[in-house]
Amino acid sequence: MPEVDLLPVPPVPDLAALLPRLRRALDGGAPVAPHPAGASEPTLPRHAPGALPDDLALVVGTSGSTGTPKLAMLRAPALAASAHATHERLGGPGQWLLAMPATHVAGIQVLLRALHVGTDPVVADMTVPFGPAPFAAAVARLDPRARRYTALVPTQVGRLLDDPVGADALRSFAAVLVGGAALPPTLRARAEAAGVALHATYGSSETAGGCVYDGRPLSGTTVALEEDGRVRLGGATVADGYLGRPDLTHAAFTVDRDGARWFRTDDAGHRDEDGRLHVDGRLDDVVVTGGLKVAPRPVEEALLARVLGVREAVVVGTPDPEWGQAVSAALVVRDRAPRPGIEDVRAALRGAVPDHALPRRVLVVPQVPLRGPGKPDRRALSRMFEDLD
Template structure:
């Protein structure tokens, strides 16, 4: 049986509450299938609708089609059933200690933001919403968190937001009042996690993607019902939270094995705990060595002058690619390439240490909090050639 995919225009800020009735029907399996798009962004609406074809038939079991942020620039649409969305929300509440009220501080058309709204619906609570349409302002957190009600209170952030909040004492204190702050979307530097925990913030690191209804592994441990296995260092995920496939791509290899999703992430499973080392499609081949950017970033982030960083490969006539680093320095500092190489070489092969450094005010992002390495490489390579 089929139905038709319909566009769901999600407004920014508190007006996002207007879609709660449609999301409630979707969560109950009442249809129609919905494609969330940002109501105020005509360019993004065109990009998503051209790729995912609202108005065309779709299997009636589909509740939401959620666009992936992707690394190729062409969005894919993960088809999520009502059962998968309910399983995700229920498993989240079970892991966190019970249903509660939720603060939305993420773009509400991405999976992480949608899930905040859906979890609130499951819990029977009204979301408190911070408008992030023009950027995240940590100064808004204290009043927003003070407005939350109920025995348990939660929010979901990405690492760049947490970094900003930690530099704002009132925002830090407000986050420390919550029962849990889910942190996903990208790897979080260890020093940032340590700062947050020292400040009393209950951080729960999440791993997942649109294809798994968002985070499905918390602090390395799969949620109830979620299955994880490693195949040739690649992470595969299964369980009731899994999408049924991609919109219009029935033969996509990521869903080739029934009941499993093949991620592009490399990981290790030890004692039932999953650790992610990086993305297989972002590895740098330099001088015959394969370098995982996230491993280098983890080493760089321990330098006291590094607030944020991203590592990527740029063409090199001798090495094939050379390792480059973009660094947002701690205010008042200006780390040099020589300092950073000396800092990371005790932990890394010297070939993996950065050979090029760019100091930046901010890192380009795609989706909710993921560094856009391709855009970064293109931007900085062009700047170097110019």
Template sequence: MTGTLEVLPVRSGPATREALPQLERALAGDGPALLPVPADDDREIRRLTDALHPGEPIDGSTALVVATSGTTGTPKGALLTAAALRASGEATHSRLGGPGSWLLALPAHHIAGIQVLLRGLLAGTEPVIVDVATGFDPTVLPGAIAAMTGPRRYTSLVPTQLIKALDHPAATAALAELDAVLLGGAATPAPVLERARTAGITVVRTYGMSETCGGCVYDGVPLDGVRVRIEDSRVLLGGPVLASGYRGLPDHPAFAEPGWFRTDDAGLLSDGVLSITGRLDEAISTGGLTVVPQVVEAALSAHPAVAECAVFGVPDARLGQRVVAAVVPAAGTAPTLEDLRAHVERTVDSTAAPRELHLMPALPLRGPGKVDRRALAEQFTGPATG
């Protein structure tokens, strides 16, 4: 059975609710296959439609085609069935303690935002929606969370949003009222997690991607039915939440093994608990050493003058690549390269310590909350400055 892929324009703010009837049909498996796109971003609509070809035939079992943000800039479309979406939502509620109402504070055309809406539909609850079209404003959280109905209340955020919320006492207190705050999209610095948990926020770290209907591993433990294995340090995921492949790419190697998805993440599995150590496609080769950016970022994040950071490599005639750090300083601070290098060298090899530092007001992002290291590398490729 085949159908035709249809575009689902998703508006921002309260108007997001207009997409709920079509998403409900997709969840039930009785609607056309849908490609969610941001209704108010013509450039992104063109990028997604050019790559994913709405109006053309598609397998009738597909409910949603969700674009991956990718590191290459070329979107791929994960083919998600209604059964996979339901399995994801039901497993999430089971892990969190039962169905509840959801606060949407993410773009609703990405998998994390879509899942907030779908979980609410599964629970039969009306979503409360925060408009993030012009950015995330943590001062609206108290009113939005007060508008949520019980008995259980949840939201999903990315680390940059949590960092902003923790600087606003009223927003922090409001988040602490929720039964769970799912946190995914990127690695969360340990000091941020500690601040949040000290403030009484129930943070649940999630790991997953569009190809797994979003988060499928919570605090390192797979959701019910999800399978995880490590092969040559690479994380592979399987189970009922898995996409059936990519739109127009039937032979893509990520889905070459039936029932499994080969991620680009490196990880460790210990007593059934998964730890992600970094991205295999973002490793930096410098002076004969392979540096995983996330390891250096974890060390940098422990410095009191670092609010946010990203580590990436740029070409270097002597080293092959040199390690560069982009840092958003904590308020009232101006960290130096020498200070940060000394700090990093206490926990990692000195070869991995940054050789160049750029202080920035904010880090560039791709998708919901993922730092765009590719954009940083392109911006700062050139002679060393530190």
């Protein structure tokens, strides 16, 4: 097995150079580890090239909301299984639009899916702030006869739906995959009302990206829940572990007696009466206040649904001398919307969430800090609250 090849990727990738390099990796050449061009070149963990998995094609970083990023090792068959299952679920091959960095699994998978079915992807201009005009300009370069697909994060979808030009562009897609962060029910409802075909995806670098769409696993993927609600994902798209970290690999990955690979996530979830998976959030994001546990996601969804003018909401735990942790809500409000105070928020949420889950602190912020595409940086938000004390 050749050594892992660091692959610098600019904000707007040169597809004429990048796609052949990805194709060689898929066909047995040196595996690639994409990273942002122009940034300092990352240092790969120490590893023995001879010990790398056969058919290793891609080494891609995780972008969890906490912890140190790790590098998941994805073999060519896993990437092919992911692409095949995605197109099967969406209704067949199509042309893909890349509108997020190709250094994250969600972005690089857009290009790999295009390679898998032999279509020419289009890249949006990511040297300018994301918005309806540049997105629509990229959509205009797609083949008007092709079935269209793209992948976005919830914040991008919200910005596009706020503008008629953006909403029109979204409506032209046969499917819009939305991942990286939870898709709020209010945003899904807005998209459905606008005639946009959204699919909420769940997965990670360790599963070659999304492997559960709208609560249903893709073909070849199995979902299991442990007693505490921890989600385990198994199947053909699961990575072969973390580059140079056998300790972390051993803790997160297993192979069952039938030879199936499993990844033990840090997420908690439950199934509804129809068997659909609902992810409640990361286990280490749970806020313990007065000895009671509060999962952030239901509170965040209630904030979006019930507090006037709130566009984004993230709930974190902050130190509190009386309660141990206080439920604290960081809010982004729409332009010209009133800034809600703590009493406004508690009154709006009372009855929608348990009393112990009502926020005790509220902070209105201009934007939510992110780790990876669309994923809120909860540690940074916690520090914002601490800076106010």
